[in-house]
Amino acid sequence: MEEKTNINIPRGTRDFSPDEMLKRRHVEDRIRNIFQNFGYREVQTPTFEHLELFTLKSGEEIIEEIYVFKDKGNRDLALRPELTAPVIRFYVEKMQMESKPLKLFYIGNCYRYDRPQRGRYREFTQVGCELIGPDTPEAYAELIYLAYTLLKNIGIKNIVLRLGNLDIVYAFLENMGVRRNQFRELMHLIDKSRFYELEKKLYEMRVAKNKIKMFKEFLKCDNINKVEEFIETTAVKRFKEVVDFLKIFGINEFEIDMKIVRGLDYYKGVVFEIDAPILGAEKQLCGGGEYELVPLFGGKEVSTAGFAIGFDRAIIALEEEGYSFPEQKIDVYVIPVNEKMLKNAIKIVNMLRENNIAADIDLMRRGLTKSLKYASSVKAKKTVIVGPKESEKKCVIIRDMSSGKQVEVKTKDLLSKTKM
RNA sequence: GCCCGGAUGGUGUAGCGGUAACAUAGGGGACUGUGGAUCCCCUGUCUCGGGUUCAAAUCCCGGUCCGGGCCCCA
Numbered sequence: 001m002e003e004k005t006n007i008n009i010p011r012g013t014r015d016f017s018p019d020e021m022l023k024r025r026h027v028e029d030r031i032r033n034i035f036q037n038f039g040y041r042e043v044q045t046p047t048f049e050h051l052e053l054f055t056l057k058s059g060e061e062i063i064e065e066i067y068v069f070k071d072k073g074n075r076d077l078a079l080r081p082e083l084t085a086p087v088i089r090f091y092v093e094k095m096q097m098e099s100k101p102l103k104l105f106y107i108g109n110c111y112r113y114d115r116p117q118r119g120r121y122r123e124f125t126q127v128g129c130e131l132i133g134p135d136t137p138e139a140y141a142e143l144i145y146l147a148y149t150l151l152k153n154i155g156i157k158n159i160v161l162r163l164g165n166l167d168i169v170y171a172f173l174e175n176m177g178v179r180r181n182q183f184r185e186l187m188h189l190i191d192k193s194r195f196y197e198l199e200k201k202l203y204e205m206r207v208a209k210n211k212i213k214m215f216k217e218f219l220k221c222d223n224i225n226k227v228e229e230f231i232e233t234t235a236v237k238r239f240k241e242v243v244d245f246l247k248i249f250g251i252n253e254f255e256i257d258m259k260i261v262r263g264l265d266y267y268k269g270v271v272f273e274i275d276a277p278i279l280g281a282e283k284q285l286c287g288g289g290e291y292e293l294v295p296l297f298g299g300k301e302v303s304t305a306g307f308a309i310g311f312d313r314a315i316i317a318l319e320e321e322g323y324s325f326p327e328q329k330i331d332v333y334v335i336p337v338n339e340k341m342l343k344n345a346i347k348i349v350n351m352l353r354e355n356n357i358a359a360d361i362d363l364m365r366r367g368l369t370k371s372l373k374y375a376s377s378v379k380a381k382k383t384v385i386v387g388p389k390e391s392e393k394k395c396v397i398i399r400d401m402s403s404g405k406q407v408e409v410k411t412k413d414l415l416s417k418t419k420m
Numbered sequence: 421g422c423c424c425g426g427a428u429g430g431u432g433u434a435g436c437g438g439u440a441a442c443a444u445a446g447g448g449g450a451c452u453g454u455g456g457a458u459c460c461c462c463u464g465u466c467u468c469g470g471g472u473u474c475a476a477a478u479c480c481c482g483g484u485c486c487g488g489g490c491c492c493c494a
Contacts, residue, residue, distance in 0.1 A: 309494075
């Protein structure tokens with residue numbers, strides 16, 4: 001049997017070129033800044049966890065979608081498909097005594113065994129945060145405002161924020177006499193807007209026809225006052241308060257959508273999604289809301305909420321919108337005119353680098369013509385030409401690459417002159 | 421996992437049974453001390469494996485990867 005070599009990049013994974021990394025790091029830096037600006041602190045958890053961490057609530061069926069393996073100690077492990085569960089595990093194990101509110105954020109790779117397509121990879125980067133402690137409406141409003149601000153401030157122009165509330169939907173279903181263990185299949189149909197099937201299912205569950213009709217109307221509500229006409233619970237009141245605070249934080253553009261159903265069933269209460277319509281089929285950039293996981297992991301009950309942003313999609317959205325990312329530029333390129341000048345040139349590039357100037361030097365012993373060409377291709381702002389004629393006078397030439405103007409300066413004055 | 425459509429030097433493309441081509445990028449040179457111009461030279465390619473055929477980049481089957489959609493979801 002001959003082995004076929006397969007050293008290609010695995011399906012659904014990507015290599016990132018220097019240009020792409022520059023974009024990604026740029027966006028990451030801004031995200032970190034914004035989180036810190038809101039009082040969040042960064043955490044990191046392992047890339048793999050015990051499989052059970054993910055199956056505990058989501059059920060065995062998610063095994064189909066995650067990378068699962070056994071280690072040499074026969075432990076069942078999984079590459080993390082998301083970061084909320086690991087971060088909450090971390091909280092339960094080591095951070096329960098921290099003062100509240102506890103604001104944590106993360107940027108990390110996650111893995112899902114999915115069919116890859118644009119904006120959807122088997123290895124992808126998730127950005128997110130968890131807010132632990134407060135359950136006030138202003139806390140949730142701030143969280144949603146943060147998600148919105150992040151996407152706006154990294155430069156995405158066109159985003160759509162939609163708010164929903166699972167407590168209200170659940171209350172409605174309970175009022176109709178639907179049992180809790182029947183919610184899940186109904187929520188799925190709601191999510192897909194398959195109203196005909198939904199109606200059929202509810203009818204099978206012996207819900208009265210007029211109630212089904214009302215429920216369908218309720219799901220179409222696109223503002224909070226209409227929701228109030230259908231149902232009166234504390235959840236509606238709280239939802240209204242969240243919306244009011246959201247406006248105070250400064251967001252007026254959002255939609256109310258009772259059809260928002262988060263994929264993972266530990267969500268409850270206020271939920272939200274943010275889309276970038278420019279992305280097409282995989283347009284969801286962010287999803288989040290209140291959830292309950294701490295008691296499930298053995299911790300003391302506490303309010304938790306959070307959101308996750310698809311980092312890769314955010315990058316694609318920026319690219320699609322024509323966002324101009326910064327370029328990496330070198331400040332000074334040092335060119336020894338001939339090999340005798342090399343030692344001198346190395347001393348100069350060292351001196352520049354020690355003074356925190358991005359400097360590079362010709363390593364291919366090329367002539368002046370080729371070196372200048374190279375310097376312009378790497379977008380050097382200036383070149384320093386180290387030649388014998390000037391060396392006799394203890395000088396070098398500084399050439400400004402955009403204007404082409406040259407000045408001869410004393411080598412000892414080089415540092416102050418390059419900074420100009 | 422399912423249904424479509426793709427894959428040709430690093431990149432972008434032409435060729436669509438008969439000697440793989442162009443542009444660009446890369447390296448060297450014309451120009452032994454001045455870049456984005458010109459010219460010359462060099463390097464490098466048919467996604468992979470089978471099959472049909474005298475002959476396959478081209479036709480057929482399968483795999484891999486990518487893109488559009490489904491499922492699911494970030």
